[in-house]
Every structure is written in C-alpha cells, then in structure tokens.
Amino acid sequence: GQNIDQPTEMTATEGAIVQINCTYQTSGFNGLFWYQQHAGEAPTFLSYNVLDGLEEKGRFSSFLSRSKGYSYLLLKELQMKDSASYLCAVRDSNYQLIWGAGTKLIIKP
Amino acid sequence: TAGITQAPTSQILAAGRSMTLRCTQDMRHNAMYWYRQDLGLGLRLIHYSNTAGTTGKGEVPDGYSVSRANTDDFPLTLASAVPSQTSVYFCASGERGGGHNEQFFGPGTRLTVL
Numbered sequence: 001g002q003n004i005d006q007p008t009e010m011t012a013t014e015g016a017i018v019q020i021n022c023t024y025q026t027s028g029f030n031g032l033f034w035y036q037q038h039a040g041e042a043p044t045f046l047s048y049n050v051l052d053g054l055e056e057k058g059r060f061s062s063f064l065s066r067s068k069g070y071s072y073l074l075l076k077e078l079q080m081k082d083s084a085s086y087l088c089a090v091r092d093s094n095y096q097l098i099w100g101a102g103t104k105l106i107i108k109p
Numbered sequence: 110t111a112g113i114t115q116a117p118t119s120q121i122l123a124a125g126r127s128m129t130l131r132c133t134q135d136m137r138h139n140a141m142y143w144y145r146q147d148l149g150l151g152l153r154l155i156h157y158s159n160t161a162g163t164t165g166k167g168e169v170p171d172g173y174s175v176s177r178a179n180t181d182d183f184p185l186t187l188a189s190a191v192p193s194q195t196s197v198y199f200c201a202s203g204e205r206g207g208g209h210n211e212q213f214f215g216p217g218t219r220l221t222v223l
Contacts, residue, residue, distance in 0.1 A: 004151065030207045042199060042214035043152075050207075087151070095206060096167070099144075099151030 002026045004100035006088050011106045012078055020073045020086050020103045028093025034062050034073045035087040037102065043087055047073070075105075083107045111135050115200050115215035122190050122222050130185045130218050132200030140205040141183040142212065143167075143175060145196040152199065158183055159205050190222045 003025045012018040024032070031050040035043040049055055049064035049071060061074040073086055085102040092098055113134040122128050134141065139160050144152040154167030158177040172194060174186045183202075187194055197219050203212040 008149075031209075033211060042216050044214070045211040048209050048211065050209075089152075091207070096154060096157070097152075097212065099153070101149060101151045 002090075002092065002098045004088055004090060004098055006086075006100040006103045008101070009104045009106065011108060012075075014078055014080060014107055014109050016078050017074065017076050018078060018105065020075075020088075020105065022071045022073070022088035022100055024069050024071070024088070024090045024098075024100075026090045026092045026098050029066060030091040030093070030095060032062075032064055032071050033089045033091070033097065034060075034071075035089065037085045037087055039084070046086075078107050080107050080109070113200060113202055113213055113215040115198075115218050117218060118216070119219040120221070122187075122220060124191055124222055125189055128187050128190060128220075130187075130198055130200075130220070132183045132185070132215055133181050134183075134200075134202040134213075134215075135181065136202060136213065137180060138202035138204055138213075139180075140203050141177065142201040142203075143173070143183070143185045144199045144201065145169065146199060146217075147196050155185065155198075190220075192222045194220065195222045196220060 006022045034046040037043040047062040059076045087102045088100040089097040116131045142157045143155040156175040158164045200215040201212040204210040
C-alpha cells in the first residue's frame with residue numbers, strides 16, 4: 001500500500017528553527033511536494049523536490065533522500081504567521097498526489 | 110485573475126438529497142481534481158480529469174460522480190447524500206504530468222449531511 005507519515009503536531013518558539021519530517025512508501029516516485037494550509041483555508045504550494053538534496057527558498061528549505069524515502073521541511077526565523085498545517089505529498093507512478101495527514105505547527109511567542 | 114473558484118462555500122444537506130458542487134478555473138489547466146479532507150486524514154482523491162472529455166476514479170469515488178464538458182468546469186455530484194460524506198471538499202487544477210507542476214486549490218466547500 002501507499003503511505004505517507006508525518007508527525008501530527010509540533011510546537012516551536014517564535015524566532016527559532018523547526019524541522020518537519022515526512023517518510024513515504026509509494027508505488028513509484030515522481031516528485032515530492034510540501035504545502036502550507038492555514039486553518040479554514042486551502043492548501044498553498046511551498047516547495048518541490050525530485051532530486052536528492054536541499055532546495056532553499058527564503059526562510060523555507062526542503063530536503064529529499066529518495067533512497068531513504070524521506071523528506072523534511074525546515075522553517076527558519078519562525079513567525080507567528082507560520083502557525084499552520086504542513087502537508088507532505090508524493091506524486092506516484094500514475095502522476096497522482098498521495099497526501100500525508102499533515103503536521104499542525106503551533107508557534108508560541 | 111480569479112484562479113479557481115468553488116460554490117457554495119458551505120452547505121447543510123439532508124441525507125438522501127442530491128447536490129452538485131461547482132468548480133471553475135481560469136488558468137487553462139489540463140488537469141482537475143476533487144479531494145475531500147477529513148480530520149486526521151490526508152487529502153483523499155475522489156475523481157480526477159486529465160483533460161476535457163475524460164474523467165477517472167480516485168481513491169474514494171463511491172457515491173460521487175463528475176463530468177468535464179470543457180476545460181474550465183469540473184462539477185462534483187452527490188446523487189444521494191449520506192452522513193459519511195460530511196467533509197470539506199477541495200477542487201484543484203494543474204498541468205498534467207511530471208516536473209514542477211503543482212496543484213492549485215480552490216477555497217473549499219464545507220458540506221454537512223444530516
């Protein structure tokens with residue numbers, strides 16, 4: 001079966017750094033996506049990885065290891081507005097996205 | 110640019126009634142998708158369409174039907190609603206295939222079936 005695992009909830013402090021992990025087992029791999037979803041809103045795209053390594057985009061970075069079936073999203077200089085759920089999704093061999101349940105990130109002052 | 114719109118924003122529906130959730134995109138994307146999102150679960154694909162005139166079943170298609178008469182519109186119909194269809198429904202669109210083709214999401218429809 002196909003499975004995406006990520007922690008249910010994490011808490012971090014404003015100004016700090018947090019790493020959200022995602023492990024996956026899917027039928028085929030054609031890229032991994034991270035989305036941000038604020039409560040009551042639609043998911044919005046954050047990052048895309050298809051090759052091993054780190055992709056950096058401002059305060060957000062995403063890492064991929066295909067051999068380990070593992071990715072993480074790194075958020076630096078946390079701000080209160082970063083309080084949201086972060087969704088990991090893998091595009092499988094049928095080019096469909098398989099989604100994790102999301103990690104709710106709580107930022108404390 | 111509107112992007113992708115959904116209607117209605119929310120709805121309360123009696124069990125056994127039918128309903129159509131509307132979705133329209135103005136980005137000329139080939140592919141469109143319907144997901145449901147339930148607490149504690151990831152987004153689950155209901156139906157998809159890779160191009161106008163074609164549709165396919167996703168992970169949880171039972172009780173739902175779709176049509177894709179043109180590029181812009183992708184309505185989702187519940188023929189006879191049941192309480193287990195209470196959920197938040199998201200429509201999404203994107204370019205088909207691989208590469209850096211992310212999906213863009215509509216604002217969602219919150220449906221309660223009583």
